[in-house]
Ligand SMILES: O=C(O)[C@@H](CO)OP(=O)(O)O
């Protein structure tokens with residue numbers, strides 16, 4: 001058989017923030033090889049699989065990943081040698097077994113994920129299939145609604161902008177992915193002109209969105225609605241808004257500290273705050289509206305808003321099938337974010353997505369704020385038919401790498417391609 005893993009090598013490369021990350025290459029017995037790179041978050045959930053860093057202050061301030069490279073080449077590679085690269089489950093189970101810890105702290109989730117992704121890609125190449133078709137089969141034909149993070153705040157803008165980390169444009173009214181991408185870019189540029197006119201900064205945050213020093217979180221939504229109109233579209237009909245406040249980052253001493261507005265809200269007040277935003281702006285999706293340590297209050301949030309918008313858990317679920325199962329049981333949200341490196345293998349990411357989908361929940365695929373030009377998540381989104389993904393602004397190479405790959409997939413699918421549009425969202429979302 002010539003689909004066996006022959007060798008695996010790894011190297012330390014830089015991500016979009018100038019921090020080291022891991023790149024992995026898998027070589028097969030037939031001479032083919034494939035590559036993958038691992039992303040890295042800034043606003044991370046405490047239950048995420050562990051991203052291992054060297055801690056040697058003399059290299060990258062302790063953020064180096066040479067130890068991870070060593071784990072891949074010296075521990076993982078010999079063990080995976082001669083496994084059939086098409087057996088993703090066996091590969092991932094071997095990786096999990098080799099690490100042996102619950103949170104992948106021993107070898108590092110960054111070591112495991114790089115190998116897992118590179119193997120999936122090598123297997124697809126071996127089968128002479130595009131990655132989305134290899135992972136998703138012949139039914140993988142639906143293109144997702146791209147959610148463009150055009151206003152960056154919170155930690156992604158070093159608290160120079162809004163408290164809320166992400167304000168996204170959601171062009172669900174477009175007829176195709178290509179059209180949605182054009183709309184996103186046009187609205188992004190309209191927003192830039194509005195900011196310039198208002199003498200607000202057009203400097204960008206980690207995900208390529210602008211990071212103006214707004215006076216309130218509401219000002220962000222006014223800017224988005226104006227930009228949608230300025231570009232010639234109708235807010236609510238053509239394009240909605242999604243928000244990721246990443247609220248765990250400003251939940252301190254049991255209160256949500258809104259720095260820009262100089263006030264602190266209780267969980268119940270925070271839910272009312274969102275209800276007011278939802279009543280006044282075309283918001284269709286709210287991610288991490290409440291903190292990961294505020295599980296009980298999520299029930300209230302879901303009671304009040306779960307019937308009209310998609311409520312996504314990110315830091316609180318960490319793409320972990322066990323936590324998502326508990327969340328479904330407790331009925332605290334109606335959707336989960338999906339991030340490969342929060343859980344650490346491709347198989348577990350698929351399991352988390354399926355868990356959500358089988359229960360009528362949404363699954364929202366996401367990049368990380370520290371990215372590379374690896375476009376794996378574009379294919380993954382189509383393969384798992386999640387209907388929507390976020391990959392930052394429609395600008396900056398590491399963000400558009402994913403959007404541009406989706407253009408290629410749409411083109412390749414030809415007449416078979418469909419665009420998820422409003423159906424991308426969980427049932428009940430009011431448009
Ligand atoms: O909170 C998020 O959803 C992400 C991605 O946008 O940010 P980070 O990668 O910093 O966790």
Ligand SMILES: [Mg+2]
Nearest residue numbers: 244246288314
């Ligand atoms: Mg988030």
